[in-house]
Amino acid sequence: MNKKFFHSIVITVLFAVVATDTFSQVKGKVRGGFDFGISLIGNRGGGSLLGINLGYNLQDNMNIGIKGEIAKYAVPIIHTNYRQIMYIRNINYNYVSAFTYYFGSETIPIRPFVGSGLGLYVLRMNASVPAAYNKTGGFLTAGVELWKFRLAAEYNLLPATKGALIDFNDGNPFVSDKIKNSYLGVTAGFYLGGGNRKKVATEKAMAALEREKAAQIEKERAETFSYFAMDYVAQEIAKWEQRGEFERTVDWQERVTEENRQAKVAELRENMEQAYITERSKTMPVGNITLGAYDADRETFLINNDLYGDWFAPVPIDEARNFRNIWNNLVKTPQWTIRNDRIAFAGYRFEEIAVADDNVAEQPASISAKPDTPGAGNNNWAPSRQSKASIGANVFLATNGVGFGVRFYYGKHPPHVLKKTYLRGAMEVNYTTMIIFNCWDLDIYGHWIIPIGEGAALYPLAGVGILTDNGTWHLTYDTGWEMEPIWKTRVVFSYGAGIEIALGSKLMLNGEFKQKRFKHEYILNNYFNNFVVGLAYKF
Numbered sequence: 001m002n003k004k005f006f007h008s009i010v011i012t013v014l015f016a017v018v019a020t021d022t023f024s025q026v027k028g029k030v031r032g033g034f035d036f037g038i039s040l041i042g043n044r045g046g047g048s049l050l051g052i053n054l055g056y057n058l059q060d061n062m063n064i065g066i067k068g069e070i071a072k073y074a075v076p077i078i079h080t081n082y083r084q085i086m087y088i089r090n091i092n093y094n095y096v097s098a099f100t101y102y103f104g105s106e107t108i109p110i111r112p113f114v115g116s117g118l119g120l121y122v123l124r125m126n127a128s129v130p131a132a133y134n135k136t137g138g139f140l141t142a143g144v145e146l147w148k149f150r151l152a153a154e155y156n157l158l159p160a161t162k163g164a165l166i167d168f169n170d171g172n173p174f175v176s177d178k179i180k181n182s183y184l185g186v187t188a189g190f191y192l193g194g195g196n197r198k199k200v201a202t203e204k205a206m207a208a209l210e211r212e213k214a215a216q217i218e219k220e221r222a223e224t225f226s227y228f229a230m231d232y233v234a235q236e237i238a239k240w241e242q243r244g245e246f247e248r249t250v251d252w253q254e255r256v257t258e259e260n261r262q263a264k265v266a267e268l269r270e271n272m273e274q275a276y277i278t279e280r281s282k283t284m285p286v287g288n289i290t291l292g293a294y295d296a297d298r299e300t301f302l303i304n305n306d307l308y309g310d311w312f313a314p315v316p317i318d319e320a321r322n323f324r325n326i327w328n329n330l331v332k333t334p335q336w337t338i339r340n341d342r343i344a345f346a347g348y349r350f351e352e353i354a355v356a357d358d359n360v361a362e363q364p365a366s367i368s369a370k371p372d373t374p375g376a377g378n379n380n381w382a383p384s385r386q387s388k389a390s391i392g393a394n395v396f397l398a399t400n401g402v403g404f405g406v407r408f409y410y411g412k413h414p415p416h417v418l419k420k421t422y423l424r425g426a427m428e429v430n431y432t433t434m435i436i437f438n439c440w441d442l443d444i445y446g447h448w449i450i451p452i453g454e455g456a457a458l459y460p461l462a463g464v465g466i467l468t469d470n471g472t473w474h475l476t477y478d479t480g481w482e483m484e485p486i487w488k489t490r491v492v493f494s495y496g497a498g499i500e501i502a503l504g505s506k507l508m509l510n511g512e513f514k515q516k517r518f519k520h521e522y523i524l525n526n527y528f529n530n531f532v533v534g535l536a537y538k539f
Contacts, residue, residue, distance in 0.1 A: 392536025
């Protein structure tokens, strides 16, 4: 392909992606995209993948559509005559329906997703007798969309092919017993269309903000003494104006006059301050108080409240010693007042608990609030809480195969409440199936959590563990390559990095890359890579 033409295509695509709406996942809109990547199967893999998709947004977080894909990859088989692993090239054309579900907030550009599909797979095997096989199969996928770019991993599940004639031009053709066709793909791509999710999200956010602001204003207005007084008088006057069950009409008409009504309003105004204080003080926090030092010159005790600060209690010097001695026996009743049209904390009234000794008299004392003491604070005040532990599951694509596992985290969660970095511990148990061996590994990791925005964090990781494989292809003198259950335990060192995204107060999604290093007699590189997607629940 001409390089100038190729560069023009790339620049046009990037311009289209950037120039169109930044976020595009709006209900009722159509979108399309392209995916490029690699297909992996068996020990070698190394194939290519090209896909195109077209979808319709059922909701802002759900999409249905169709997908076409071409995948090339190497299929491992065992040569019947030589008893060794060899490879043939396959080309896979598939046409499938697809469903995608998106997580996360509409206001951020990062949106994790999961999906699945079902359709037709056409396999063209590059054997001595080229043949095409039509298979019905499906796929599972997970990934993340960032603006209009897309990164995903997909696993295509296909029936195996039996009875294919294989010839490597060595004069010994044979019929294969079973060829596995399922393959993994790792893709990167972009999409166009889908509507302006950023605009819709902004409009929704602005409308929600306006509603929240209006509700807050109404709530604050309802908490004022003026609002309470108006409502209190209206309700009480409405009750007063009703005719009683045992009241004559003439008596009711004489009672409910304008003059009597004004007198009733005046009476209610005298009582409504205390009614307001009684009603509002029911939900007010009072805090904890401690007795401080006595100022003999001013004859006052310093008293501290952890919510409202310091006050000074006037206690005569000849009663001060007794006041301190009976402090724990005092009933401390909070007092309230109206300040700046709202209820405000005014101090305490102290009364001694009754005791058997008749010589001990009640010791009353009062504390007045400072003139600049503000009113009571947030009625919903409560200590903050943070989740410490989480448990999750993960699936991963390894260099030589696929696997799954469980993991346990211990540390602060979720990332969207964090303001600074911190270290978190993790333990993980994984099972991996490969063409060379199958294994279990147990690892302990350290994660250095780095918040990057609302609900998201990055983390480098490092760990150490053990790996036990329960089957290894090995070479014997008489039969060649054989599979035998040889158990062997090895030390594994791991390192990598990941990203996690809060899906709510209890769930978080994470994706990460890890490289595991260990010594193995049949793997020359002594390591394999993991591309991991996981979901964790905080408790």
